[in-house]
Amino acid sequence: MNIGLLAVDSDYPNLALMKISAWHKVKGDNVEWYNPLCSYDKVYMAKVFSFTPDYGYYINADQVEKGGTGYDISKILSVEIDRLQPDYSLYPSVDSKTAYGFLTRGCPNKCKWCVVPTKEGKITPYMDIEEIAVNGRENIILMDNNVLASDYGLQQIEKIVSMGVRVDFNQESPWISVKERLPEENKEYLVVLDNRVIYVAQYNKNNKSWLIYGTGYTYNVVAYMPIPSFDEILEANRDVLERIKEKGD
Numbered sequence: 232m233n234i235g236l237l238a239v240d241s242d243y244p245n246l247a248l249m250k251i252s253a254w255h256k257v258k259g260d261n262v263e264w265y266n267p268l269c270s271y272d273k274v275y276m277a278k279v280f281s282f283t284p285d286y287g288y289y290i291n292a293d294q295v296e297k298g299g300t301g302y303d304i305s306k307i308l309s310v311e312i313d314r315l316q317p318d319y320s321l322y323p324s325v326d327s328k329t330a331y332g333f334l335t336r337g338c339p340n341k342c343k344w345c346v347v348p349t350k351e352g353k354i355t356p357y358m359d360i361e362e363i364a365v366n367g368r369e370n371i372i373l374m375d376n377n378v379l380a381s382d383y384g385l386q387q388i389e390k391i392v393s394m395g396v397r398v399d400f401n402q403e404s405p406w407i408s409v410k411e412r413l414p415e416e417n418k419e420y421l422v423v424l425d426n427r428v429i430y431v432a433q434y435n436k437n438n439k440s441w442l443i444y445g446t447g448y449t450y451n452v453v454a455y456m457p458i459p460s461f462d463e464i465l466e467a468n469r470d471v472l473e474r475i476k477e478k479g480d
Contacts, residue, residue, distance in 0.1 A: 232260040232272040233261050233269075233270070233271050234255045234263070234271060234273055234274070234275070235263060235265035235273070235274040235275070236251070236252060236263070236264055236274070236275050236277075237264070237274055237290075238277050239276055239277060239278040239279075239283070239285060239299075240278050240284070241279045241280075243279075244321075244331055245279075246332070246333075246374075247298060247308055248275060248321065249317030249319065249331075250315050250316075250317050251308070251312060252318035253315045253317060254312045257315075267288060267291060271291065271293070272292065273295070274290050274294070274295050275296050276290070276297045277298055277301075278297065278302045279299055279300060279301050300350060304346060304349060304350045316365065317331065326370075328367065328368055328369055328370050329368060329371075329372065330363050330370070330371050330372070331363075331372045331373075331374065332358055332362075332363035332372075332373060332374070333358060333375050334359075334373060334378055335354050335357050335375050335378050335381050335383060335384050335387075336351045336354070336355055336376075337351035337352045337354040337355050337376070338351070338376045338377040339354050339377065339380050340380075340408075342408060342453070342454060345376075347376045351376075354380055354384075355381075356381070359387070359390075360390055360391050360396070361390075361394075364396045369395075370396070370399075371391075371398045371399070372398075372401055373399065373400050374401060407455055408454050409452055409453060409454060409455065413434060413436075414434050414455055414457075415434070416433070416435065418457075419431055420434070420456060420458060421456050421457075422443075422452045422455045423453060423455070424452060424453065425451045425453050430443045431443070431458070432452070432455075434455075435448070
């Protein structure tokens with residue numbers, strides 16, 4: 232079979248597409264990124280976000296299967312595919328020392344702006360770090376939504392330390408619920424409203440409202456996060472910048 236893969240709205244390494252690719256290659260199928268000039272037996276389309284534009288052109292394939300939160304929040308990979316090692320060859324930018332994965336799925340919180348509790352339910356164990364850090368891949372990018380809220384997650388962190396692998400928890404939420412605590416006054420924050428729209432705003436302690444620039448006051452903020460300074464962004468990405476520099480040299 233000739234298989235095409237199409238990441239509709241994100242260039243970030245897509246675990247589902249990588250595992251689908253691995254499954255088809257095990258079966259002896261040809262797998263490649265979708266090319267509209269070619270024809271395919273089947274094309275898999277992945278869409279991460281519900282608010283981004285869909286692919287608006289004809290798909291030249293006998294079968295088209297759509298997946299991802301942007302298409303169907305309830306759709307998941309079969310266990311047979313989900314337990315495979317991802318096909319990292321789809322993304323040449325991912326070096327041979329780097330791996331992506333999850334230790335846990337789900338989240339115990341029920342934040343109004345987040346689809347994870349609806350999509351994945353309460354936090355549950357998913358994979359062991361030894362199933363992700365394989366074949367010499369020792370720089371691990373974990374996409375857990377709330378790994379620290381799980382005893383299993385904490386056990387895995389202890390195991391990570393003992394193994395000596397480097398880990399980037401890139402999905403830990405910087406958003407602070409207004410029910411948890413309120414911010415300082417006279418500072419700018421990113422805020423998310425109960426309709427999931429994001430603005431820049433300041434908190435007014437006197438009337439417990441938020442001033443959104445160009446819009447006015449609102450009481451519908453459900454979470455906020457500090458806006459990082461340039462120096463903070465630089466420090467947070469120092470490892471990435473160093474690796475880019477090393478490759479340039």
